[in-house]
Amino acid sequence: MAKHDFYDLVIIGGGPGGLSAAIYAMRAALKTVLVEKGVPGGQVTMSDEVENYPGFIHISGAELSMKFAQHAESYDLETISQEATALDPGLEYHTVTLANGEVLKSHAVILATGGSPRKLDVPGEREFYGKGVSYCATCDGFFFRGKTVVVVGGGDSAAEEALYLAKLCKKVYIAHRRDELRASKILQQRIFDDCNIEMLWNTVLTDIKAGPDGVEAVGLQDTVTKETRGLSVDGVFIFIGFNPNNELVPAGTRMNADGLVITDEKCETKSPGIYVIGDLRDKFARQIVLSAADGCTAALAAAHFVEAKKSAGPDTCELPADLDQ
Template sequence: MSAPTAPPFAPDATTPVPEHLRLLIIGSGPAGYTAAIYAARAMLKPRLIQGMQPGGQLTITTEVENWPGDTEVQGPDLMVRMEAHARAMGAEVVTDTVTRLDLSRRPFLVECDSGARLTADAVILATGAQARWLGLPSEARFQGFGVSACATCDGFFYRGKEVLVIGGGNTAVEEALFLTNFASKVTLVHRRDSLRAERILQDRLFRHPKVEVLWNHEVVEITGDDNPLGVTGAVLRSTTDGSVRPIPADGVFIAIGHTPASELVKGQVALRDGGYVQVEPGSTRTSVPGVFAAGDLTDDTYRQAITSAGMGCMAALDAEHWLAAQGLAER
C-alpha cells in the first residue's frame, strides 16, 4: 500500500494549537456510540464527533423489531438513548464534522468543519455507509413507509404481501431470496436482460416459485397513499421501447448497493473492493496502527445495528489494548 496521502495541513499564525485527545471516535451510529460507551468506561476520555447525520441510518428508520431487549423501538429513539448512554458514561459527544484526518504523523491530526483542530493518539472510524438510492422524489417520500434498502431489517413487515426488489447484483438477489420467507410474491426488477449476481444465486432465484424477474425495466415513480402514508406500487418504464406500466406492490426494496463513507481515509488506510475499510480478521485493526474501524464502514455482509454495535465494542477494546501497549492509556 502506498504511503498515506492526506491533504497537508497549512497552519499559520492564527491557527489555534490543537487540543490533544487519547481517543477520537468519528461517527455516531450504533458502532460509534457503543465504542464511546466502552471507551469511557475504560477511562480513555473519548470524544465522539457526530458527523453530518447524528445517529446514522437508524435516524431514517421507523420501527426496529430486532434490537435485543426491545420488542419494538423507533430508530431515532434508539439513537437518542445510545447518545444519552454514551454521555452518561463520560464520553464527550460533539456536534461537528471531521473535514481532514492526517494519519501520516503521530499523534494523528484532525480538522473539523467548526474550525477545531485536534490531535489524537488513537482513532476509531465509525462513519458508516449509505444505501444507494434511485434519486426519485417519490422514493424519498415513502422511505420508511414502504420503501426500504434493508430486507433483513424490514422484511418481517411484509408477511403475505407482494414486494418489488430493484437491482441486479448479489445484493438484489440475496434481498429477493430473503424476502420470500415473508412475502407472497417477490418481483425483481432489473434494467438489463441479465443479472450481475453470482451464478449460484441466480440459479436459486430462478428456481424459486415465489419469484418473478421483470427484465429491461426501471422504476420512474413510487406510488402510494397519504392517509396512512404507504406504498401501493410503482411505475416502471421499459428500457427497450420506453413504454410505461404500473405494477402493484406493498413494498419496494432498493438493492443497488451501499457506499461506505471512507473518503476521509482514502489513500491512508487499506480499502477493500467497494471502498470498505479493511480490518484484520477477528479484530477492528486497520492497516495503520492506532486506527480502528467498526460498523458499516467495514461490514458489507451483515449491515445490522446489532453487529455494528458489537464491532464498536471490539474497536474500543482494541483501542484500549493498543494504547496500553504504547504507554498511552494514562495521561
C-alpha cells in the first residue's frame, strides 16, 4: 500500500456535516480525504429554498451546497468520488474499503452518511418510481407543470415541497395521516394561505395506479372512518422522513430503535476515533445548521485524538509499521 493511502482522517459523506468537518480538519492541518459517492451537498441539494441557515435570508439548496463544497475545496481538500462499502475499526488504525477495491487507512473516521427517503411500501410505489412517483420535488417538479399531484407527509419537507409544487402544478393535494401538520408554523401558514393546495386530513395512500403514460390515480383511506376512495392525480411525491444510512456503522455501536447512532458530546462512538454526525446521529432536531455544527465538533475532536495518538507513538514522523513499505 502506498503511503498516501494512510490518512489522519477519512470523512465518509459530503453533505453539510461532512463538508463542515472537512473545513475544520483542513484548518487543523490533518491529512484528510473526503469520500462521497454522489453530488456534494447531500439532501440539501434537493431543497428548492433554504431560509433558516444563518447568514442567508433566502438561498437555494443547490447554491448553499455549492458554497459548502467551494469552501472545503479552497483548502485543497482531497476528495474521492466513490462509495464506501465497509468500515473496519482497529486498535492501531481504522480501515475504509471503497467500491472499486481501494483501501484507505486512517487514525480517525467521521461517518456523515445521512439518510435515504423513507418508503410508503404500498402497491405501485416501487414499480412506478420515475414514472410519476418521486421523492424530490425540485428534481422532478418540472415534469408536472400544469398537472395534479399529491404530496404525502406532514413535516417541514412535505410542506416545503408542496409549496414548491404549487408554483408549477394545477393542483396540489397534501395527504397526511393526522389532523394537523408537524411542519413549522410559518410553513403551515403558507400552506393554508395557498389556494392551490388542498389538505386531505386523516388520510393515507393505499396504492398507486398507473397507465402507459405514468401515474393516473391513488387509493386513499380515511384513518378515522376507514372509508376508501380513489383520487385522480398525475404524480405522487413522498416525504415521510428518512431512514438512516447506517450500513457502515461498526457492529456493537449503540443505536436507538430507529437505527440512529448514539454518541457522546464529541460525536464519538464507543470505538475510539470513529465519529458519527448529521442525520445519522441521534439528536433532538435535524437541521442543516446542526449537521454543520456536528461536523465542526467531530473534526475538532478528531484533531485532538490524532494528536494524542501520534504523541503516544515511538516516532511521530513514522507510519504504522505495516504501511511504511
